[in-house]
Amino acid sequence: MRVLMISDVYFPRVTGVSTSIQTFAREFIDQGHSVTLIAPEYAGSGSDDEPFEILRIPSRYLPIDPEDRILRPRRLRRHHDYLAAAEFDLVHIQTPFLAHYLGLGLAQRLDVPVIESYHTFFEQYLHHYVPWLPSAWMRWAARRFSAAQCNDVDAIAVPSRAMLEVLERYGVHTPARVIPTGIELDQFSRGDGARFRARHGIAADRPVLVHVSRLAFEKNIDFVLRVLARIKTRIPEVLLVVVGEGPARAELEAQARDLGLADNTLFTGYLDRDGSLEDCYRAGEAFVFASRTETQGLVLLEAMALGVPVVSTAVMGTAEVLAGADDKGALIVPEDEQVFADQAVRVLSDTELRTRLARGAEAHAQSWSAPALAERMLGFYAEVCGGGCDGRGQQSSDMAGRGTPEGQFGG
Structure with a gap:
């Protein structure tokens, strides 16, 4: 054809x-x-x-x-x-x-x-x-x-x-x-989180959350930053790595400063799919996402294929991507700042939960080859x-x- x-x-x-x-x-x-x-x-x-x-x-x-x-x-x-x-x-x-x-x-x-x-x-x-x-x-x-x-x-x-x-x-x-x-499962089966941390000067034991998307107003990243502010009150050293570019970047960086999160956020810009992006996903204890407008949500599958637990809302396409994965690779949460923060803290603080979710995330991604x-x-x-x-x-x-x-x- x-x-x-x-x-x-x-x-x-x-x-x-x-x-x-x-x-x-x-x-x-x-x-x-x-x-x-x-x-x-x-x-x-x-x-x-x-x-x-x-x-x-x-x-x-x-x-x-x-x-x-x-x-x-x-x-x-x-x-x-x-x-x-x-x-x-x-x-x-x-x-x-x-x-x-x-x-x-x-x-x-x-x-x-x-x-x-x-x-x-x-x-x-x-x-x-x-x-x-x-x-x-x-x-x-x-x-x-x-x-x-x-x-x-x-x-x-x-x-x-x-x-x-x-x-x-x-x-x-x-x-x-x-x-x-x-998703290309072979590509998203490898990644070196330690390499990403070393490249960006992030301590090996620092709790890290990752968000990947175009930095656009419809992606609801401002909500994620407000959630991060609540997480910081319980885990002061938490770091959110924000990957992507877009028209909302300057406003989001200003919001992070206003919320006292300048030292708790790292805006990387776009990362190439030559290993750099995969390394970034693997550097996180969890992937966080709250977009209301996704027709699918490929980044969720990429994170899960790499064994990164997901904490996310489930709206539009993300609800279908995460169907059957709740508590088996992902924690699905409402768009509520405190509830979202509580679940993210759970993943960051509970090694056994994180390990179980990581295994479930990898298994869930296999059906999306x-x-x-x-x-x-x-x-x-x-x-x-x-x-x-x-x-x-x-x-x-x-x-x-x-x-x-x-x-x-x-x-």
Whole structure:
């Protein structure tokens, strides 16, 4: 099968979407398929060392989020003849914005089906980046925008049942399938916490909590910092390592100072998945998380695969990731500062509990392997093609129309 993916974002821009694209594409290649990814060109991005093809399209600055870029559509046109000759079986759009419309145009030009992954809960996201407009208006706009885009394509892949239910409430009737992103268990089976501690001057016996995410307002990291302030009253030497970058970083660092946590927080920026991130996870006695807007929550699985106990709320996609793991790898807590702090203190203080949770966390992560979930996505591709994914670019007649009832594929 020949798959053409298109996205508004990819590495070196670190996001869950970038990770999902990379994970699926690598697995497709391992299973004998072909992938071409169309993605923005970033300053200093250099060469792409991937087993799949990446076409970098010149892009321009995005004022509301300096980390992101906008594809330049005219620069894609020079690749049209090359793409037409490649005989793709389908187009997989990974993000909305320009990639959505460019992907639709490519699918029409190539006469192949088009599916889209809905990775981000935009209703809880956009108003943080356009603060001069009323948040209620932005949520309404996000719902309308999402429904219109999802009803434009042949099929939708969503990472959680919770996100699918949201789309159904929006009025999306396109065939859909719940297919989470898996994790590369081999990669997240090794990590040296002592090496991370030595690199950052952290004492071997200092209690450490770890949080990994984009530093964005919708991630609820301000709540985690308030929890840390409560933990500090009982474990004064506690350290929270915050990994990531994003528009909320300066505000979060200021909040940490205001809460008297300057010596209890370490903001590392992004860490590469070359061992640095894995070492960081393993340096923690526990991984803490409280996002309300995750459509999945890959970082929870990464931490658990490395044997790091999780203390987290369970909302949207994180509830599905942690299903069956409560007290067996994770402590699931409500969004209550004192309750969250109490459970984190338990993990930090009780070696026997920590050891038991670590074993359970590793076991829980095994069912989220990247190869198995890639096979599910490939099966979905085959259904969307109606058995016609054979490299000829032909779409079966039963999928030729948009807006087939969602029940055709289910969740």
